[in-house]
Amino acid sequence: MSKTQPARGMRDFLPADIRRREYVIGIIKEVYESYGFEPLETPAVENLETLTGKYGEEGNQLIYKILKRGEKLEQSTSEKDSSDLALRYDLTVPLARVIAQHKNDLPKFFKRYQIQPVWRADRPARGRFREFYQCDVDVIGSSSMIVEAELCAAVGEILLRLGFSDFVIKLNHKEILTGILKAVGIPTEQHINTLVVLDKFDKIGAEAVAKELQQMSISVDSVLKLMKFILSIYKRQKKDLKDRIENIELELEKAYASTSSKHNDEFNFTQHSPEKINDITFERIAGFTSENEEGEKGISELKKILKFIKNQYVYKRIEIDPNLARGLSYYTGTIMEIVLTSSDFSGSLAGGGRYDGLIGMFGKEQIPACGFSLGLERILVVMEERGMFPKELGDSSADVLVTVWNEDSIGESLKLAGELRQQKLRVLVYPEADKLGKQFKYASQINVPFVCVLGESELAENKVTLKNMETGEQEIIERAEAASRVKIHKQNSQSKS
Amino acid sequence: MSKTQPARGMRDFLPADIRRREYVIGIIKEVYESYGFEPLETPAVENLETLTGKYGEEGNQLIYKILKRGEKLEQSTSEKDSSDLALRYDLTVPLARVIAQHKNDLPKFFKRYQIQPVWRADRPARGRFREFYQCDVDVIGSSSMIVEAELCAAVGEILLRLGFSDFVIKLNHKEILTGILKAVGIPTEQHINTLVVLDKFDKIGAEAVAKELQQMSISVDSVLKLMKFILSIYKRQKKDLKDRIENIELELEKAYASTSSKHNDEFNFTQHSPEKINDITFERIAGFTSENEEGEKGISELKKILKFIKNQYVYKRIEIDPNLARGLSYYTGTIMEIVLTSSDFSGSLAGGGRYDGLIGMFGKEQIPACGFSLGLERILVVMEERGMFPKELGDSSADVLVTVWNEDSIGESLKLAGELRQQKLRVLVYPEADKLGKQFKYASQINVPFVCVLGESELAENKVTLKNMETGEQEIIERAEAASRVKIHKQNSQSKS
Numbered sequence: 001m002s003k004t005q006p007a008r009g010m011r012d013f014l015p016a017d018i019r020r021r022e023y024v025i026g027i028i029k030e031v032y033e034s035y036g037f038e039p040l041e042t043p044a045v046e047n048l049e050t051l052t053g054k055y056g057e058e059g060n061q062l063i064y065k066i067l068k069r070g071e072k073l074e075q076s077t078s079e080k081d082s083s084d085l086a087l088r089y090d091l092t093v094p095l096a097r098v099i100a101q102h103k104n105d106l107p108k109f110f111k112r113y114q115i116q117p118v119w120r121a122d123r124p125a126r127g128r129f130r131e132f133y134q135c136d137v138d139v140i141g142s143s144s145m146i147v148e149a150e151l152c153a154a155v156g157e158i159l160l161r162l163g164f165s166d167f168v169i170k171l172n173h174k175e176i177l178t179g180i181l182k183a184v185g186i187p188t189e190q191h192i193n194t195l196v197v198l199d200k201f202d203k204i205g206a207e208a209v210a211k212e213l214q215q216m217s218i219s220v221d222s223v224l225k226l227m228k229f230i231l232s233i234y235k236r237q238k239k240d241l242k243d244r245i246e247n248i249e250l251e252l253e254k255a256y257a258s259t260s261s262k263h264n265d266e267f268n269f270t271q272h273s274p275e276k277i278n279d280i281t282f283e284r285i286a287g288f289t290s291e292n293e294e295g296e297k298g299i300s301e302l303k304k305i306l307k308f309i310k311n312q313y314v315y316k317r318i319e320i321d322p323n324l325a326r327g328l329s330y331y332t333g334t335i336m337e338i339v340l341t342s343s344d345f346s347g348s349l350a351g352g353g354r355y356d357g358l359i360g361m362f363g364k365e366q367i368p369a370c371g372f373s374l375g376l377e378r379i380l381v382v383m384e385e386r387g388m389f390p391k392e393l394g395d396s397s398a399d400v401l402v403t404v405w406n407e408d409s410i411g412e413s414l415k416l417a418g419e420l421r422q423q424k425l426r427v428l429v430y431p432e433a434d435k436l437g438k439q440f441k442y443a444s445q446i447n448v449p450f451v452c453v454l455g456e457s458e459l460a461e462n463k464v465t466l467k468n469m470e471t472g473e474q475e476i477i478e479r480a481e482a483a484s485r486v487k488i489h490k491q492n493s494q495s496k497s
Numbered sequence: 498m499s500k501t502q503p504a505r506g507m508r509d510f511l512p513a514d515i516r517r518r519e520y521v522i523g524i525i526k527e528v529y530e531s532y533g534f535e536p537l538e539t540p541a542v543e544n545l546e547t548l549t550g551k552y553g554e555e556g557n558q559l560i561y562k563i564l565k566r567g568e569k570l571e572q573s574t575s576e577k578d579s580s581d582l583a584l585r586y587d588l589t590v591p592l593a594r595v596i597a598q599h600k601n602d603l604p605k606f607f608k609r610y611q612i613q614p615v616w617r618a619d620r621p622a623r624g625r626f627r628e629f630y631q632c633d634v635d636v637i638g639s640s641s642m643i644v645e646a647e648l649c650a651a652v653g654e655i656l657l658r659l660g661f662s663d664f665v666i667k668l669n670h671k672e673i674l675t676g677i678l679k680a681v682g683i684p685t686e687q688h689i690n691t692l693v694v695l696d697k698f699d700k701i702g703a704e705a706v707a708k709e710l711q712q713m714s715i716s717v718d719s720v721l722k723l724m725k726f727i728l729s730i731y732k733r734q735k736k737d738l739k740d741r742i743e744n745i746e747l748e749l750e751k752a753y754a755s756t757s758s759k760h761n762d763e764f765n766f767t768q769h770s771p772e773k774i775n776d777i778t779f780e781r782i783a784g785f786t787s788e789n790e791e792g793e794k795g796i797s798e799l800k801k802i803l804k805f806i807k808n809q810y811v812y813k814r815i816e817i818d819p820n821l822a823r824g825l826s827y828y829t830g831t832i833m834e835i836v837l838t839s840s841d842f843s844g845s846l847a848g849g850g851r852y853d854g855l856i857g858m859f860g861k862e863q864i865p866a867c868g869f870s871l872g873l874e875r876i877l878v879v880m881e882e883r884g885m886f887p888k889e890l891g892d893s894s895a896d897v898l899v900t901v902w903n904e905d906s907i908g909e910s911l912k913l914a915g916e917l918r919q920q921k922l923r924v925l926v927y928p929e930a931d932k933l934g935k936q937f938k939y940a941s942q943i944n945v946p947f948v949c950v951l952g953e954s955e956l957a958e959n960k961v962t963l964k965n966m967e968t969g970e971q972e973i974i975e976r977a978e979a980a981s982r983v984k985i986h987k988q989n990s991q992s993k994s
Contacts, residue, residue: 003546004598004859007582010540012595014602015609018536034918036895036925039515043507043628044541044614045561045584049500064542065564067580069618082579083564085504087542098509101501105511107943109928111894112512117541121566131540142928146907150926153911304904311912362501397608398533407801410643414650415808421531428533429647431606431639446604 009122009130019393021133024162024379025115028135031158032113035150037137040112042094044119048086054093054361056196056329062120063089087119091136092330092358092371099140100363110140115376127347127381138371143356145301147370148334149308155338155350155372156314162379163388166342167349169317172324172335173302174353176285179295180322183288184225186218192329194218198230199325202346206231229288233281233323274316278306281320301333332356336372345382350374392494396447398428400486403439403453413454416464416479420452423483425490444469449493450486506619506627516890518630521659521876522612525632528655529610532647534634537609539591541616545583551590551858553693553826559617560586584616588633589827589855589868596637597860607637612873624844624878635868640853642798644867645831646805652835652847652869653811659876660885663839664846666814669821669832670799671850673782676792677819680785681722683715689826691715695727696822699843703728726785730778730820771813775803778817798830829853833869842879847871889991893944895925897983900936900950910951913961913976917949920980922987941966946990947983 006012013021029039051063065083088094091114099110115135122128137154139147152169159167181191197212204212206227213223272280282299289295302320309315326335333354340349352372360366383389402417404410410433417427428448430439436453443451453465453474464482467474468489477485503509510518526536548560562580585591588611596607612632619625634651636644649666656664674695678688694709701709703724710720769777779796786792799817806812823832830851837846849869857863880886899914901907907930914924925945927936933950940948950962950971961979964971965986974982 003544004594005544006540006594007542007544010542012540012591012599013536013538014595014599015535015537018538022536033894034921034923036923038512038894039519040512041510041515043503043509045504045507045616045628047500047502047504061566064566064582066584067562067564069558069561085561087563094509097501097503098511102509102511107894108939111925119542131542139928144929146901146911146926146928149907149911150928153915308907308911310908312915397530397535397604404643410646410805411808414643414646414805418650418809424531426531426533428608429643431636431643431647432641442605 009124020389027161028158032137035154037111037113040114044088045085048084050097051086051089062122064119064121090118091134096359097362099359108141113137133376135374135376140369143368145304148305151372152314153312166340167338168319168341170319170321170324170337171302172321173298174331175294176298176322179289179292184222186222195325230323278320285322330355330358349378398426398448400450400452401428401443401448404430404433405455406433420483452482506621517886524658525655529634532651534608534610537611541585542582545581547594548583548586559619561616561618587615588631593856594859596856605638610634630873632871632873637866640865642801645802648869649811650809663837664835665816665838667816667818667821667834668799669818670795671828672791673795673819676786676789681719683719692822727820775817782819827852827855846875895923895945897947897949898925898940898945901927901930902952903930917980949979
């Protein structure tokens with residue numbers, strides 16, 4: 001490792017990177033603010049006890065802990081005791097802490113967005129970093145499904161404005177999952193662990209999930225019933241995998257010597273609207289859970305969201321998916337995830353859900369809450385690969401470069417630069433007295449569209465020579481005219497792109 | 498300590514705080530970009546070895562170190578070995594690392610700004626935090642004093658646009674300090690430590706500085722000569738302290754039984770322009786250093802900066818101050834600091850200097866560099882105390898609140914909100930179906946200027962009732978007209994403030 005590299009899994013962002021990041025963040029902020037969300041920021045460093053016990057065993061291992069200092073470190077008796085601070089792991093737990101602390105200073109329905117980095121000591125991989133930004137948006141204080149409807153509308157609007165046209169917002173409900181697990185006979189105390197395993201379905205596949213569940217001493221019958229239900233949903237989503245999935249189903253049946261007959265799935269989904277498909281999914285869930293209390297509640301809340309959002313653009317992009325689990329144990333109601341349907345990208349762009357119990361872990365009061373977290377890094381990766389950034393973002397750092405003739409005229413060059421800046425131009429002054437040829441060459445290298453020459457004769461006559469670096473044309477003009485010339489060109493090229 | 502508080506010395510920023518911070522950061526970015534500076538960001542976490550040995554012994558103690566994880570921690574044999582990562586301590590050292598790493602991807606003259614938090618395990622105090630933002634601006638690749646001139650102009654423009662009218666940019670030069678220390682007979686190997694002590698002059702006072710220097714085995718004669726020079730400059734700067742300083746001078750003379758006569762300082766500075774005062778300061782320095790090589794070089798470079806910047810607004814705000822030391826050992830040329838002259842605030846708003854040797858510590862090549870660091874937290878504190886923020890920043894999170902009549906009409910309320918957002922309004926939807934009175938009350942509490950009621954009769958007639966929360970007036974209007982009504986009001990109230 002070279003001593004000039006950033007730490008492993010972390011990145012330096014050069015100007016072109018920042019321009020792309022700020023373009024995306026700018027749109028995210030604009031849309032969130034149009035929905036009345038307000039900005040919040042919390043410290044990078046939290047008390048260790050604030051974070052521990054919130055992210056499950058796996059998450060706990062990935063928290064970066066900070067070494068105690070001085071006296072405090074000397075007093076610590078064990079390795080475990082050598083840290084009392086840690087780096088922020090997500091933006092949800094700090095939000096819950098802030099709500100419990102500032103409840104009286106905040107509006108009853110607090111709508112906040114927060115765009116900050118988080119740190120996880122994960123194994124670095126393509127697209128997985130140890131420092132990465134999350135863009136969270138949450139509504140605190142309301143149990144109504146209006147919240148979910150608005151969150152879906154806002155996040156959908158952001159993706160649309162960024163240029164995504166192939167996204168789907170998947171919705172599920174914690175109670176539907178509970179209803180399903182209950183229906184297949186998995187005991188309540190096994191539910192959390194079962195959901196952690198199911199969340200890995202996409203990564204490790206059906207066979208491995210079934211195996212892990214059996215290792216947890218879940219009965220063969222329960223596993224088989226559960227897998228069959230999951231696969232029947234999955235098959236519909238991944239039409240191209242239909243044959244493979246049917247094979248897996250057969251093998252599972254053989255392996256577990258099931259007595260149940262193969263599910264007859266003759267319904268042709270490609271013919272139907274997203275709306276109709278969601279209706280059928282609801283029927284399936286209701287049938288499978290035998291309309292138990294939990295399943296009923298989940299279905300009823302998701303139906304409300306669909307009803308509220310019916311008039312919105314995102315309505316057609318919503319897909320009810322009873323397989324959607326997500327690993328986080330603090331979800332209590334709706335579970336949400338956004339995926340791209342095109343095959344060039346797997347993984348989700350955003351995830352979220354309702355967590356009505358988390359804030360109560362910090363304060364005395366239970367306050368309902370629901371939110372979405374956009375994965376900035378993933379959005380950027382896909383936009384880069386698909387060439388979705390506007391052309392202007394790659395542009396130069398300046399509209400015009402002012403040359404320097406000699407040491408004595410530097411003051412005049414700086415003054416001219418000031419005049420041009422007053423006209424709202426971004427202006428570089430060549431930062432050395434050097435040959436004019438070198439100054440032109442530099443302007444061309446860094447892609448500055450105009451050079452404004454202030455030489456001996458120009459100074460004497462109160463004029464400047466303005467060179468268009470694209471066309472090579474140059475003309476001597478009144479000093480006061482330089483700004484407007486550059487601005488006209490700038491407006492023209494912006495309206496073209 | 499409550500478990501809902503942030504970690505000691507760290508802060509949560511609620512929406513009103515963020516609005517003020519973003520207002521200031523927005524102006525800083527706008528001005529820097531108009532000078533052709535480009536954004537850069539580096540990770541919060543750096544390899545420990547990147548930071549160690551760069552900030553002196555005192556700085557080293559304040560670095561937050563991150564605990565090694567898993568296997569790595571088990572392999573570590575000592576306490577010192579238990580960390581290989583650390584939190585960013587400033588923005589200059591990471592910049593030097595980035596330049597050494599990305600030299601070939603960056604323009605020859607790289608002008609960058611960077612606005613990010615840094616962390617120091619300092620004792621928290623009023624206005625001193627363990628997490629705080631720095632706003633750095635640096636020019637890499639040029640040794641010309643054009644760089645210093647532009648940096649002063651840019652930072653001066655920022656302060657002016659923020660509304661500061663009482664700031665002074667102090668300039669000194671590392672070689673002038675060397676020339677002075679040489680002139681009073683302090684040996685070269687003592688220079689760095691002497692400057693660290695001199696930097697504390699404002700905090701601990703003349704007597705304590707003199708005592709510390711003596712404890713370093715610097716001769717009484719050297720200390721006395723040095724203190725007299727410092728005080729003669731200081732007296733001029735702090736006219737109200739003239740009597741006290743003359744007393745100190747007398748006491749110092751008595752204490753050290755000096756043979757030199759009291760300096761006759763009859764020149765009345767209040768009569769003269771800043772320009773004339775700087776000329777006299779240059780004469781003093783030249784006289785005191787007996788025009789030694791170092792003093793000459795420092796004076797010549799500072800005179801160039803003044804010459805280059807003569808046409809700019811900030812020229813009159815520049816004060817040559819041979820007492821300005823600053824603790825950082827990596828400065829090699831110009832040293833800069835911005836202070837407020839009014840007595841309500843002590844301490845600097847910005848500091849910086851030239852560090853032509855730092856980048857060479859990471860790469861093979863020495864690359865000249867010079868920069869300014871604006872203290873965002875201090876700027877915010879002073880602006881808050883002086884009431885310098887524009888009134889609109891305190892405004893509400895939304896322009897209009899749309900009411901919800903009942904569960905069945907929620908979809909229509911969300912639709913109306915979408916229509917209003919298309920007209921560039923920030924729109925809240927009341928997030929529950931509740932009594933209309935409660936919804937009005939809430940709008941008033943959170944200071945939203947308009948409420949748009951979508952009740953049973955309005956829905957039937959495709960109209961809305963628009964209530965102006967300030968005047969209490971309400972009228973039934975066409976649904977399509979609502980946005981323009983709110984917008985007219987918004988424009989009027991913005992143009993008033």
